[in-house]
Amino acid sequence: MELDEFRASxxxxxxxxxxALAPGSGSAGTLDAQMAQLAKVKRLAYDAxxxxxxxxxxxxxxxxxxxxRAYLGEALTARDLVEVGSYCMTEILTPTMVDYAPxxxxxxxxxxxxxxxxxxxxxxxxxxxxxxxASLSCRATRTENGWRVTGQKVWTSYAQYxxxxxxxxxxxxxxxxxxxxxxxxxxxxTAGITVRPIEAMHGHKEFCEVFFDDVPVPFERTLGRxxxxxxxxxxxxxxxxxxxLWHKAAFLHRRLAEALERAPSGALDPARLGEVxxxxxxxxxxxxxxxxxxxxxxxxxxxxxxxxxxVATAEQAVFDLVADGLASEVTIRDDAxxxxxxxxxxxxRAATIYGGSAxxxxxxxxxxxxxxxxxx
Amino acid sequence: MERGELDLFARxxxxxxxxxxxxxxxxxxxxxxxxxxxxxxxxxxxxxxFELQGEAGAASSALDRVMIDGLxxxxxxxxxxxxxxxxxxxxxxxxDGGRLAxxxxxxxxxxxxxxxxxxxxxGDRDVAFLVATSELxxxxxxxxxxxxxLVEVSGEVSGTGGDSRRVGWxxxxxxxxxxxxxxxxxxxRKMLALAREHALQRVQFGRTISTFQAIRHRLAETLVxxxxxxxxxxxAWEDGSAQTAAMAKALAGRGARTAVRHCxxxxxxxxxxTEHALHRYIRRVLVLDQLLGSARALTQELGAELxxxxxxxxxxxx
Numbered sequence: 001m002e003l004d005e006f007r008a009s010x011x012x013x014x015x016x017x018x019x020a021l022a023p024g025s026g027s028a029g030t031l032d033a034q035m036a037q038l039a040k041v042k043r044l045a046y047d048a049x050x051x052x053x054x055x056x057x058x059x060x061x062x063x064x065x066x067x068x069r070a071y072l073g074e075a076l077t078a079r080d081l082v083e084v085g086s087y088c089m090t091e092i093l094t095p096t097m098v099d100y101a102p103x104x105x106x107x108x109x110x111x112x113x114x115x116x117x118x119x120x121x122x123x124x125x126x127x128x129x130x131x132x133x134a135s136l137s138c139r140a141t142r143t144e145n146g147w148r149v150t151g152q153k154v155w156t157s158y159a160q161y162x163x164x165x166x167x168x169x170x171x172x173x174x175x176x177x178x179x180x181x182x183x184x185x186x187x188x189x190t191a192g193i194t195v196r197p198i199e200a201m202h203g204h205k206e207f208c209e210v211f212f213d214d215v216p217v218p219f220e221r222t223l224g225r226x227x228x229x230x231x232x233x234x235x236x237x238x239x240x241x242x243x244x245l246w247h248k249a250a251f252l253h254r255r256l257a258e259a260l261e262r263a264p265s266g267a268l269d270p271a272r273l274g275e276v277x278x279x280x281x282x283x284x285x286x287x288x289x290x291x292x293x294x295x296x297x298x299x300x301x302x303x304x305x306x307x308x309x310x311v312a313t314a315e316q317a318v319f320d321l322v323a324d325g326l327a328s329e330v331t332i333r334d335d336a337x338x339x340x341x342x343x344x345x346x347x348x349r350a351a352t353i354y355g356g357s358a359x360x361x362x363x364x365x366x367x368x369x370x371x372x373x374x375x376x
Numbered sequence: 377m378e379r380g381e382l383d384l385f386a387r388x389x390x391x392x393x394x395x396x397x398x399x400x401x402x403x404x405x406x407x408x409x410x411x412x413x414x415x416x417x418x419x420x421x422x423x424x425x426f427e428l429q430g431e432a433g434a435a436s437s438a439l440d441r442v443m444i445d446g447l448x449x450x451x452x453x454x455x456x457x458x459x460x461x462x463x464x465x466x467x468x469x470x471x472d473g474g475r476l477a478x479x480x481x482x483x484x485x486x487x488x489x490x491x492x493x494x495x496x497x498x499g500d501r502d503v504a505f506l507v508a509t510s511e512l513x514x515x516x517x518x519x520x521x522x523x524x525x526l527v528e529v530s531g532e533v534s535g536t537g538g539d540s541r542r543v544g545w546x547x548x549x550x551x552x553x554x555x556x557x558x559x560x561x562x563x564x565r566k567m568l569a570l571a572r573e574h575a576l577q578r579v580q581f582g583r584t585i586s587t588f589q590a591i592r593h594r595l596a597e598t599l600v601x602x603x604x605x606x607x608x609x610x611x612a613w614e615d616g617s618a619q620t621a622a623m624a625k626a627l628a629g630r631g632a633r634t635a636v637r638h639c640x641x642x643x644x645x646x647x648x649x650t651e652h653a654l655h656r657y658i659r660r661v662l663v664l665d666q667l668l669g670s671a672r673a674l675t676q677e678l679g680a681e682l683x684x685x686x687x688x689x690x691x692x693x694x
Contacts, residue, residue: 003694071694246694257688270679277678277688278623282604284691285611291694306603365599366592370572376587 001053003067010050010075020044021081029339031204034083035119035161041081042090042116045072051114059098060111066243067295073247077254084251085206086119086158088244093120093166095239100223100232101185109164109185121162121188123153123210124233131360133168133233134178138212140169142226147171147184147217149192152209155354159195159208162188166236167217168229181229185221192216202346203339238300240355241308242290248311249284252318255344256280259318263325272324276317283310302368305361312351312358319348377413377420385413386424393425393432398484398525401429401436411441415451418442418551419613426555430562430664433656435524437485442555444493446548447504449541455506456482456489458529465549465622465669468529469496469505476505476535478512481667484525487514492529495545502545507533521659550618552668553625557609560628560664564602564635567657571595571639574646585642594638601631615692622674629671632661 014021021044023037045051054069055061073091076082090113097106112118129136138151149169159165165186172180188195192215197205224232256277260268286307294300322345323330329341352358366372377385392404405411405425413421422442429436440457444450447457458468459481468480478494486492486509495504512531519526572595575586585591605628612620636658640647647654665671682688 007693067694074694253688253691260682260688261686268679268683270683271672271676272679273682274626274675274677274679277682278608278627278675279604281611281620281623281689281691282608282627286603286607288692288694289607289610306600309600310604359593362593362596363589365596369599370568370592370595372572372575372586372592372595373584375589375592376583 001064001068003065003071006053006064006068007071007075010072013048013050014075014079014081017044017048021079023081029336029343031206034086035158038082038086038119039116041076042114045076046111046115051116055094055110055114056098058103059094059106060114065295067291070243070246070291070295073243074250077247077250080254084244084247088240088247089120089122089158090114091243091247092236092240093122096166096183096223096232096236097185099235100183100228102220105185105220112163118163119158119161120164120166121156121159121208121210122236123156123159123165123167123186125155126152127154131357134181134230136168136170136181137174138167138169140171140182140184140217142171145216146219147182147222149184149186149212149215149217151212153212154198154207154209156195156208156210157206159188159210160197160205164188165210166223168233171226171229178230179227181233182226183223183229183232184217185223186215186217190215190217200347201349202343204343237356238304241304242287242294242300245283245307245311246287246291248315249280249287252280252314253284255322256318259322259325267327268321268325272321276314276321279310279317280314283307283314286310302364305356305364305369308356309358309361309365312361315348315351319345377417382420382424385420386428389425389428390432393428393434397432397434397523398436399488401434402438402485405436405438410438411451414441414445418445422551422555423558423609423613426558427562427565430559430564430660431566433523433563433566433653433660435484437483439552439555440483440485443548443552446551447493447495447543447545448547449493449504449543453493454489455491455493456486456509458482458486458492458494458507459552460668463666463670463673465553465674467495467497467502467545469494469535471496471498471535474534474536476507476533478507478529478531478533480529481517482514482527482529484527486527486529487516495543495548496535497545498540502543503540504543505533505535505540507531519663521656521663523656524660524663526663546618549668550612550621553621554609554612556664556667557605557612557621557624557628560625560632560661561602561606561609563657563661563664564598564605564628564632567635567639567654567661568595568598568602570652570654570657571598571642571647574643591642594642598635598638601634605631611692615690617689619678619689620692622669623678625669626671626674626678629661629665629674632665633671636661 052062053064054066077084140147140149167186171182192213194211196209198207329338396404470477491506494507515528517526578585608624612624646652
C-alpha cells in the first residue's frame with residue numbers, strides 16, 4: 001500500500017471510529033487508564049489491519065514501507081488517542097525481534113505486542129550502569145537447562161504491566177565490557193522476578209526497578225548469539241531515535257497548538273514563541289528525512305544522535321513555553337487539565353536524561369560524526 | 377538532477393567558487409551554465425552554489441538571478457536587482473504619489489549594471505520598475521565585511537512611467553532567503569571544519585585539545601545547529617512555502633551565530649587574528665544574517681503572526 005492511500009483510508013477510519021477509539025472518562029490521567037487505552041487502540045487498529053502495515057509478514061505484519069507505521073503513530077498521537085511514550089515501545093522492540101529473535105519466537109510473540117495483548121519492557125539500565133551501558137553487571141550464567149539470571153535493572157518503563165522483557169545480561173567476565181553481553185527475551189511472570197515501581201517527579205509510576213533472583217531463561221530465548229548483546233542494543237537505539245521520535249513530534253505539535261490557542265493574551269512572548277516553533281519544525285524536518293532514509297533501507301547509525309538532541313531540545317522548549325503561557329494550569333490548577341499539563345511539563349525535564357543523556361549524544365556526535373577520536 | 381549529474385555539477389561549481397570571487401566568479405558561473413541549471417532545477421542550482429560560495433567565502437551576484445527568477449522575470453535579464461534595506465524583507469521601493477522612493481542594497485555587480493529592477497507595492501499588487509542605475513546614489517559598502525562588496529542604494533525616481541511589470545515579491549524573498557540560508561550553512565560548515573582541524577592539532581597539558589569534553593561538546597553543538605538549519609532548508613524546498621523559507625533563514629542565521637561563538641572559542645588566540653581565515657567567515661555570516669531578515673527579526677515576526685492567527689503553520693506531511 002502507498003503512503004497517500006494509507007493516509008487517506010486511515011484518516012477516514014479514525015474519523016468513523018472516533019467514538020470507539022476515544023479514551024473512557026472513568027479514571028482518566030492514571031497510568032492504569034493510559035495502559036488500558038493503549039491496549040484498546042492497538043487492538044482496534046490491529047483488527048482493522050492498520051497496526052500490521054510496515055512490519056514483515058513473517059512476524060504477522062502485512063509488509064509495506066516503514067513510513068506506513070510512522071504515519072499510524074503520528075495519526076494516533078496527533079489525536080491524543082495514545083500516549084506517545086508507551087506507544088513507542090512497539091517501535092523500539094519489534095525491530096529487535098525481527099532482526100535477532102529465532103524466527104518462530106518472533107512469529108509467535110510480535111503479534112501479541114502489535115495487537116495490544118501484551119506490554120513489553122526493555123531491561124537495559126542498572127543502578128551502576130547509566131550512561132556507561134557496556135558496564136552492566138546483571139549476570140546470566142549458562143547451565144545445562146538454560147540461562148540463570150541474577151541481578152537488577154532500573155528505569156525499566158512499564159515493567160509492572162509487562163509480560164515480556166528484552167533484557168541485556170552479562171555473560172562474559174566482568175571486564176569483558178561490550179564483548180560479554182547477551183540479550184534475551186524473558187517472560188516477566190517467571191519465578192524470581194520482582195518489580196518495584198518508582199514514583200517519578202511527574203506523578204506516575206512508569207519507571208521500575210526489576211530484581212532477578214536466579215531466574216531461569218531457556219536458551220531458545222536468546223536474542224542473537226551469546227556475546228552479541230551489544231549489537232542488539234546498538235541496533236535498537238537508532239529505532240529509539242527514529243520512528244518513535246516522529247511520533248513525539250506529532251505530540252509536541254499538538255501541545256504547542258493547544259498552548260497557542262489557550263494562552264491568555266500577553267502570556268506568550270512573540271520572539272520566544274517564534275523560536276520554539278522554529279525548533280519544533282526543525283526537529284520535525286530532521287526526523288522526516290530520517291523516516292525516509294529508514295524507508296529507503298538505509299542503515300541508521302550515529303547521525304540519529306542529532307535527532308535525539310533535537311527532540312530533547314524541542315520538547316523542553318515547548319514545555320518551557322507552556323510553563324509561561326499556561327502558568328496557572330502548570331502551577332495551581334487542580335483539575336484534570338491542570339494535572340495533565342503539569343505532568344507533561346515535569347516529564348519534559350527528563351528529555352535530556354533518558355534514552356542516552358544530552359551529554360552522551362554530544363559525545364557520540366563528537367566521536368562518530370566529527371571524528372574527533374576517542375576520549376582519554 | 378540525477379545523483380551523478382549533481383556530483384559533476386558540484387565539482388564544477390567548487391572549482392569556480394574556490395578560485396574566483398566577485399566579478400570573476402560571475403563570469404565563471406556564466407561559463408559553466410549555472411543560470412541554465414537555475415532555470416532547469418532551482419533547488420539543485422541554488423543549494424549547491426550557495427553552500428559552496430559560503431564554504432569558500434566567495435561573493436557573486438547570483439542572489440540577483442535567484443530573486444529575479446523568483447519574481448517571475450526573465451532570468452537572463454542584464455539588469456541587477458535591488459535588495460531590501462538591512463534587516464528588511466519588504467520591497468525596496470515605496471510609491472508615494474507619482475514618485476518611487478528607493479532605499480536598499482545591491483550585490484557588488486550593481487554599479488556595473490545599466491539598470492536595476494526595483495520592486496514595490498502598488499495597491500494590492502507587487503510591481504517592478506526598471507530604473508537606470510545612473511539615477512540612483514550608489515555607495516560601495518566597506519563595513520564589517522569589505523570582501524562581500526555590498527552596495528548601499530538610495531534615490532527617488534518617477535513612479536508613473538510605463539516600465540512597470542507585475543511580479544511576485546513573496547516567492548522572490550523566499551528564494552533569496554533559501555539561497556542565503558544555504559550560504560550561511562556553507563560558511564558555518566567551514567568554520568566548524570577550521571575549528572575541528574585546530575582542535576586535532578593544538579596540544580595543551582600534553583594532549584590535543586580535541587580530547588577535552590568542553591571542546592568536543594562545543595563542536596558537537598555547532599554541528600547540531602548546522603544540521604538543524606539544513607533540515608529546515610530541505611523542508612522549505614519541498615513544501616515551497618514562504619513561511620518555511622523564512623524559518624530556514626532564521627535558523628541558518630542563528631545557527632551561524634552559534635558556530636561563530638563556539639568556533640571562535642575553540643580557535644581562541646589564532647582565530648582572533650587576521651592571519652587565520654576564521655575572521656573572514658565571522659564577518660561574512662554576521663552580514664548575511666542581516667540580509668532579507670535577520671534571525672531575530674524573522675523570529676519575532678513569526679511569533680507575532682502566530683499570536684495574530686492563533687494557529688501553527690501547516691506541517692509538511694510525511
